[in-house]
Amino acid sequence: MNFSGVQHALIAAVGCAAVVFFSASASAAGNAERGKTKSVSCQACHGPTGNSENAAFPKLAGQYRDYLVHALTAYTTGERSNAIMQGMAAPLSEQDREDLAAWYASQEGLETLEGQR
Ligand code: HEC
Numbered sequence: 691m692n693f694s695g696v697q698h699a700l701i702a703a704v705g706c707a708a709v710v711f712f713s714a715s716a717s718a719a720g721n722a723e724r725g726k727t728k729s730v731s732c733q734a735c736h737g738p739t740g741n742s743e744n745a746a747f748p749k750l751a752g753q754y755r756d757y758l759v760h761a762l763t764a765y766t767t768g769e770r771s772n773a774i775m776q777g778m779a780a781p782l783s784e785q786d787r788e789d790l791a792a793w794y795a796s797q798e799g800l801e802t803l804e805g806q807r
Contacts, residue, residue, distance in 0.1 A: 720755065720785075725793025728786055732778070740794040751799025758791035 729740075732750075736742045740750035750758060764770035765779035782790070 720759075720788030720790070720792030722789070722792040722796045725789035725791070728790055729793055732790070735774075736794075739797040739799070741797070741799045749799050750794035751797035752802060753794060753800050754802050755791045755795035758794055759787050762787040762790065 729736075732740075735744070735747040736750050737747075740753075742749055761770065762779050762782060765772065765775045766782070768776070779787075
């Protein structure tokens with residue numbers, strides 16, 4: 691899978707808007723341990739802790755929790771279009787998305803400002 695710079699910029703822009711939007715709204719608390727259990731089907735591509743070593747699969751570890759929830763929700767609504775992830779996200783409940791996001795956000799990986807907010 692090969693992404694152009696434009697697509698990356700677009701995805702980044704959508705992501706930033708998502709963080710701002712979701713920071714303002716309260717959502718059900720995710721549980722990282724439950725998320726770990728639910729992440730088994732994600733590991734083949736994103737790695738056991740979300741630190742994918744394949745550039746085709748984004749790193750999820752250490753990503754903002756609300757960004758992850760938004761991304762997963764966007765695949766289910768079709769706002770974000772990707773054949774693989776729309777298929778993976780479709781069966782997830784809101785609680786599943788929250789739990790998975792809590793799990794990946796709690797893993798060491800990407801450096802975000804999460805702890806400083
Ligand atoms: C068959 C491989 C595959 C599997 C399995 C898979 N993903 Fe993905 N995932 C991808 C690819 C490819 C992308 C990038 C898609 C895009 O460009 O939107 C992605 C993107 C994502 C993103 C957005 C990341 C970002 O930085 O915006 C999230 C969140 C995500 N996946 C979560 C999951 C979760 C949770 C599961 C398990 C329920 C899962 N994925 C299973 C391949 C996979």
